[in-house]
Amino acid sequence: MSRTGKESRAKVFPREWDMELYMAPLEGITGSLFRNVYQAHFPGFDRFFTPFFGNTGFNTKELCDIGPDANQGMPLVPQILSNKAEDFLQIAQRMKDYGYTSVNLNLGCPSGTVTAKGRGSGFLRDPKALDSFFAEIADKSPLPISVKTRIGYEDESLWPEILAVYNRYPVTELIVHPRLKTDMYRPGIRMDAFAYAYENANMPLVYNGDINTPEDYRRIVTEFPNIRAVMIGRGILRNPGLIGEIHGAPPADNKAIREWLDDLMKQNHAAYTEIPTLFKLKEIWTYLQDRYPEHKKELKQLFKAKKLNEYKNAAAVILQ
Numbered sequence: 001m002s003r004t005g006k007e008s009r010a011k012v013f014p015r016e017w018d019m020e021l022y023m024a025p026l027e028g029i030t031g032s033l034f035r036n037v038y039q040a041h042f043p044g045f046d047r048f049f050t051p052f053f054g055n056t057g058f059n060t061k062e063l064c065d066i067g068p069d070a071n072q073g074m075p076l077v078p079q080i081l082s083n084k085a086e087d088f089l090q091i092a093q094r095m096k097d098y099g100y101t102s103v104n105l106n107l108g109c110p111s112g113t114v115t116a117k118g119r120g121s122g123f124l125r126d127p128k129a130l131d132s133f134f135a136e137i138a139d140k141s142p143l144p145i146s147v148k149t150r151i152g153y154e155d156e157s158l159w160p161e162i163l164a165v166y167n168r169y170p171v172t173e174l175i176v177h178p179r180l181k182t183d184m185y186r187p188g189i190r191m192d193a194f195a196y197a198y199e200n201a202n203m204p205l206v207y208n209g210d211i212n213t214p215e216d217y218r219r220i221v222t223e224f225p226n227i228r229a230v231m232i233g234r235g236i237l238r239n240p241g242l243i244g245e246i247h248g249a250p251p252a253d254n255k256a257i258r259e260w261l262d263d264l265m266k267q268n269h270a271a272y273t274e275i276p277t278l279f280k281l282k283e284i285w286t287y288l289q290d291r292y293p294e295h296k297k298e299l300k301q302l303f304k305a306k307k308l309n310e311y312k313n314a315a316a317v318i319l320q
């Protein structure tokens with residue numbers, strides 16, 4: 001396929017506004033339990049991605065999370081974080097053995113411990129090494145590869161070169177989070193870099209980053225009508241009903257949010273002890289709390305809770 005500018009892209013990937021919606025992988029949050037409970041309460045995502053797998057030897061938690069039993073009826077793409085072709089191929093083979101039909105390569109993680117080893121967005125510093133990596137895995141990979149990428153490490157100058165690498169290989173889909181590694185999650189999205197990908201990527205494109213309202217979603221699909229999908233992460237933690245709102249449903253009320261959180265609590269507590277269950281719930285509340293600025297006192301109690309009962313009492317007042 002030749003390079004597709006805006007017009008030719010429209011012919012190759014005709015899309016209406018009902019393009020697909022992907023749940024972003026959030027390490028420590030969107031494991032199988034979260035994905036299942038979220039989908040049961042707020043249906044509307046078309047595809048899910050696991051948080052990254054970075055080691056060839058999986059631990060028990062990872063094995064439970066990736067197994068078919070935990071992911072029934074859910075279109076799920078496992079994500080791999082690696083800069084070693086051999087490791088990538090080994091993990092991809094295991095994913096194939098589990099029955100998955102594609103894998104996603106993480107080239108976006110900005111965490112210092114990851115990038116220091118040249119993985120995630122750390123790999124974007126060296127497009128030549130990235131090219132060699134793709135050259136090694138492209139023909140040997142047991143499964144088709146999609147990529148989730150940031151647009152560079154510390155400046156945008158390498159973005160055209162990085163994109164040219166992806167264009168040289170059979171990358172099935174490119175998910176772009178238009179921030180640099182050094183941007184971390186600071187406000188400000190580099191839309192020009194996304195527009196550059198829209199003009200120059202020769203594979204289906206997915207937008208990811210800072211979709212927090214239906215208006216944010218509409219702005220992206222209006223400006224880039226021929227992307228394949230929009231991927232949303234933190235937006236559904238700040239507003240759990242966002243996915244429904246995008247599909248035209250009314251905003252989620254406190255009752256719907258309470259039922260979702262209660263279910264999440266029950267299922268987490270069935271799988272883990274009290275402390276890790278509390279930890280998971282508090283992590284979600286770090287995002288959700290912005291909806292309830294009038295409940296400063298109860299939010300403080302919720303974050304200080306050492307027992308599930310204390311958590312429940314605080315959450316009940318906030319969500320009444």
Ligand SMILES: Cc1cc2nc3c(=O)[nH]c(=O)nc-3n(C[C@H](O)[C@H](O)[C@H](O)COP(=O)(O)O)c2cc1C
Binds near residue numbers: 028029148208210231
């Ligand atoms: C806590 C946390 C964990 C994340 N874990 C992953 C991950 O495992 N793999 C990945 O590709 N991106 C990961 N990301 C990045 C998100 O998938 C997404 O690209 C980013 O949050 C921007 O999208 P959003 O504004 O819709 O959240 C993580 C982000 C956060 C905040």
